[in-house]
Amino acid sequence: MSANSSLFGTYNRIPLRFERGEGVWLVAEDGQRYLDFAAGIAVNSLGHSHPHLVEALKGQADKLWHLSNLYEMPGQERLGERLTAATFADRAFFTNSGAEALECAIKTARRYHYVNGRPERFSIITMEGAFHGRTLATIAAGGQEKYLEGFGPKAPGFDQVPFDDMDAIKAAVNDETAAILVEPLQGEGGIRELSLQLLRDLRALCDEHGLLLLLDEVQCGVGRTGKLFAHEWAGITPDIMAVAKGIGGGFPFGVCLATDEAASGMTASTHGTTYGGNPLAMAVGNAVLDIVLEDGFLEHVRDVALVFKQGLAAIADKYPDVIEEIRGSGLMLGVKCKGPNMELLVAMRDQNLLGVPAGDNVVRLLPPLTTTAEEARDGLSRLEAAAASVSVKAA
Numbered sequence: 244m245s246a247n248s249s250l251f252g253t254y255n256r257i258p259l260r261f262e263r264g265e266g267v268w269l270v271a272e273d274g275q276r277y278l279d280f281a282a283g284i285a286v287n288s289l290g291h292s293h294p295h296l297v298e299a300l301k302g303q304a305d306k307l308w309h310l311s312n313l314y315e316m317p318g319q320e321r322l323g324e325r326l327t328a329a330t331f332a333d334r335a336f337f338t339n340s341g342a343e344a345l346e347c348a349i350k351t352a353r354r355y356h357y358v359n360g361r362p363e364r365f366s367i368i369t370m371e372g373a374f375h376g377r378t379l380a381t382i383a384a385g386g387q388e389k390y391l392e393g394f395g396p397k398a399p400g401f402d403q404v405p406f407d408d409m410d411a412i413k414a415a416v417n418d419e420t421a422a423i424l425v426e427p428l429q430g431e432g433g434i435r436e437l438s439l440q441l442l443r444d445l446r447a448l449c450d451e452h453g454l455l456l457l458l459d460e461v462q463c464g465v466g467r468t469g470k471l472f473a474h475e476w477a478g479i480t481p482d483i484m485a486v487a488k489g490i491g492g493g494f495p496f497g498v499c500l501a502t503d504e505a506a507s508g509m510t511a512s513t514h515g516t517t518y519g520g521n522p523l524a525m526a527v528g529n530a531v532l533d534i535v536l537e538d539g540f541l542e543h544v545r546d547v548a549l550v551f552k553q554g555l556a557a558i559a560d561k562y563p564d565v566i567e568e569i570r571g572s573g574l575m576l577g578v579k580c581k582g583p584n585m586e587l588l589v590a591m592r593d594q595n596l597l598g599v600p601a602g603d604n605v606v607r608l609l610p611p612l613t614t615t616a617e618e619a620r621d622g623l624s625r626l627e628a629a630a631a632s633v634s635v636k637a638a
């Protein structure tokens with residue numbers, strides 16, 4: 244009987260058991276060390292066991308673990324102030340996860356139109372290939388059949404359009420449209436980047452029709468692309484944004500950020516959460532920001548990203564039978580495979596290098612933002628060895 248027999252069968256787990264993590268390394272029970280370019284799917288933004296995060300969590304654990312949102316929360320106030328100072332936003336709502344940050348974003352957008360006398364505006368335009376989470380509303384927003392099948396009627400209020408197609412978006416706007424929701428850089432969908440022009444056009448379209456622009460930066464935010472948030476590359480700002488994964492550095496939490504105006508409907512008792520913004524999460528979130536907002540940190544991400552981009556291009560040139568294309572931005576990179584992506588992932592694992600599969604036959608590389616140039620080169624040579632072994636098999 245499988246060791247996992249007492250668990251739901253929802254995961255196809257890889258037979259590896261890790262005992263601890265040190266920076267970009269994961270150490271298995273048998274002592275083998277793996278270079279972790281999966282980073283918990285962009286969650287371990289500062290690698291494993293970062294001393295500053297460990298200290299923040301331990302320090303808070305000695306004082307106070309949980310407090311209901313019935314009381315004032317200094318940690319939330321501090322992190323909220325820092326996040327709003329660093330972004331377009333005026334307001335923050337803390338959640339436990341990315342999907343809950345999206346749920347809050349969706350509710351905030353609908354409620355905005357409701358309090359502004361347009362309750363018929365409840366529908367949200369989303370993009371093909373999107374991933375917004377696994378709750379009933381967010382699987383409807385993502386629109387992927389594989390996640391919707393068998394879970395009853397799809398939640399109403401989501402209209403999906405083809406990827407990166409401005410004409411389709413314009414055609415989809417109607418009297419019920421409340422907002423447009425996109426990931427500036429799709430993760431799960433296969434590291435597919437929206438053009439910066441499309442993001443600018445979306446901003447203009449929303450302004451023209453009184454719609455809200457919602458961004459899902461759960462995966463691409465918090466320094467991942469070399470800016471604090473990916474939309475900054477387009478020089479636009481959203482009205483509402485969902486953030487999670489990297490902001491917690493491994494402690495589970497998310498946040499919905501919004502302008503004062505967009506959040507105007509979210510008044511007392513309209514929304515809430517038991518654990519969201521809990522003192523442990525806020526201690527870690529503030530510690531993550533200490534590092535990410537440090538002078539030179541994002542520059543480091545961009546420098547290491549360049550090492551990856553050049554190295555990956557060289558490997559793709561050398562093994563065109565294995566790699567079709569390199570995609571992505573910053574340290575959110577995709578290797579589009581010729582053969583099955585799982586084949587390359589298994590070959591990488593044989594080289595003690597971890598990546599993540601994504602849609603469109605892509606292998607995602609999401610190294611910790613703290614990865615050094617030397618660690619990047621180590622990973623690239625392991626990837627090259629993996630590509631070589633797949634190439635030999637293909638020949």
Ligand SMILES: *Cc1c(COP(=O)(O)O)cnc(C)c1O
Pocket residue numbers: 339340341342343345374375376377426430431459460461462463487488
């Ligand atoms: C992971 C992810 C989510 C969902 O986050 P959870 O914490 O798993 O609920 C939503 N959107 C994007 C873009 C993600 O990558």
